[in-house]
Amino acid sequence: MASVKVDFSSAIGQIGEFSKAGAKIAAEELKKEIVIEISEGRSPVKSQGGRFQGYSPIYKTAIDNGRYSNFNKRKRPVNLKLTGRLLRSIFSDVISSSKIRIGFADQLADIHNREGAGKSKVVRRMLPTNQGETFTDTILFRVGTKLSRLAKKIFR
Amino acid sequence: MSLDLSKIPSESRDQAKSDVGEFVVNEILRSLSSGTSPVKGQTFDKLNAAYADEMKGGYRTPNLELEGDMLDALTFETTSSGITVGIFEDSGQADKADGHNNFSGKSKLPLRRFIPKSDEEFKGSINTGVRQILNRYKRADDKGSSSFEALSLASAALEPDLTIDDILKPFLLGDLFG
Numbered sequence: 001m002a003s004v005k006v007d008f009s010s011a012i013g014q015i016g017e018f019s020k021a022g023a024k025i026a027a028e029e030l031k032k033e034i035v036i037e038i039s040e041g042r043s044p045v046k047s048q049g050g051r052f053q054g055y056s057p058i059y060k061t062a063i064d065n066g067r068y069s070n071f072n073k074r075k076r077p078v079n080l081k082l083t084g085r086l087l088r089s090i091f092s093d094v095i096s097s098s099k100i101r102i103g104f105a106d107q108l109a110d111i112h113n114r115e116g117a118g119k120s121k122v123v124r125r126m127l128p129t130n131q132g133e134t135f136t137d138t139i140l141f142r143v144g145t146k147l148s149r150l151a152k153k154i155f156r
Numbered sequence: 157m158s159l160d161l162s163k164i165p166s167e168s169r170d171q172a173k174s175d176v177g178e179f180v181v182n183e184i185l186r187s188l189s190s191g192t193s194p195v196k197g198q199t200f201d202k203l204n205a206a207y208a209d210e211m212k213g214g215y216r217t218p219n220l221e222l223e224g225d226m227l228d229a230l231t232f233e234t235t236s237s238g239i240t241v242g243i244f245e246d247s248g249q250a251d252k253a254d255g256h257n258n259f260s261g262k263s264k265l266p267l268r269r270f271i272p273k274s275d276e277e278f279k280g281s282i283n284t285g286v287r288q289i290l291n292r293y294k295r296a297d298d299k300g301s302s303s304f305e306a307l308s309l310a311s312a313a314l315e316p317d318l319t320i321d322d323i324l325k326p327f328l329l330g331d332l333f334g
Contacts (some may be wrong), residue, residue, distance in 0.1 A: 036186075037186075040185070040186065040189035041184060041185075041189075041224075042185060042186070046178070047178065050178070050181055050182055050185065051185065051224075051227065051228060054228070070211065074212075074213065074215075075223065076220065076221045076223065076224040077189070077219075077224070079225075089175070091178055105295070135288055136178070136179070136182055137175060137178070137179040137182075137285065138179060138182045138183060138186060138285075141179075141284075141285045141288065144288075
């Protein structure tokens with residue numbers, strides 16, 4: 001499992017009742033954006049080079065040879081998806097009205113995100129779990145825009 | 157891509173340019189993943205069915221990705237006035253990129269432009285994101301009326317536990333009250 005805590009307190013707490021709904025919506029939006037980025041082959045973590053490193057030659061050969069044809073697996077994008085179990089394991093907990101925790105429950109998440117996968121131990125970062133890391137601006141921009149629109153509706 | 161850095165302290169300009177560069181590259185990739193152009197006014201035709209069947213398992217979304225080498229080479233460089241985004245000669249992928257963008261005028265491929273020509277620009281959502289990134293680096297006095305925007309991504313990212321409250325604040329409240 002890999003997870004991070006996200007604190008919205010000073011951002012949405014200042015606009016009162018929005019905070020309770022905001023935390024849940026922010027969690028859902030973050031989850032959606034994280035899955036989109038990974039599904040399309042990009043890391044959700046800022047300054048991690050954008051696109052995931054390509055699959056190993058051995059794995060690509062196996063794909064070419066039809067070993068994973070039941071899963072419709074292609075060499076690109078590098079989307080960390082075979083059965084889909086890993087990406088489906090994304091979860092969020094609303095810790096308080098302004099704090100959430102987001103993570104992947106599947107044990108493969110920690111392998112990709114920290115330990116490294118395969119013989120060459122390739123790390124493909126799924127969450128900003130290291131000190132000082134954050135999500136990409138692409139994700140923050142979209143989540144922020146969504147919440148802003150919601151706030152405007154509430155205060156209209 | 158020229159950026160208005162005039163209200164950003166000189167010590168923050170390199171980081172601001174780097175953030176914008178990473179954002180723009182990511183946004184180009186995101187557009188391409190869904191088979192749409194990141195360039196304002198440009199559209200992509202779907203892949204030819206016969207080509208899609210033969211090369212991409214019938215997947216007709218023109219995501220410009222087969223082996224992925226060309227898009228792996230998409231990157232940015234900082235310049236004195238901003239950033240340059242593209243696929244550069246030293247990557248060995250520039251000819252392929254020109255095949256899609258046809259800046260040379262010699263390409264026989266269907267035009268699928270993902271880098272704006274000199275008289276073009278990125279679509280509005282990308283430009284909006286760029287402005288918001290630059291805004292968080294501006295001096296507090298130059299950010300407009302919202303005092304909430306004073307906190308920056310850079311400082312929030314240094315917190316020991318991941319918090320994005322300060323990070324979201326410019327997006328949230330800047331837009332709300334700006």
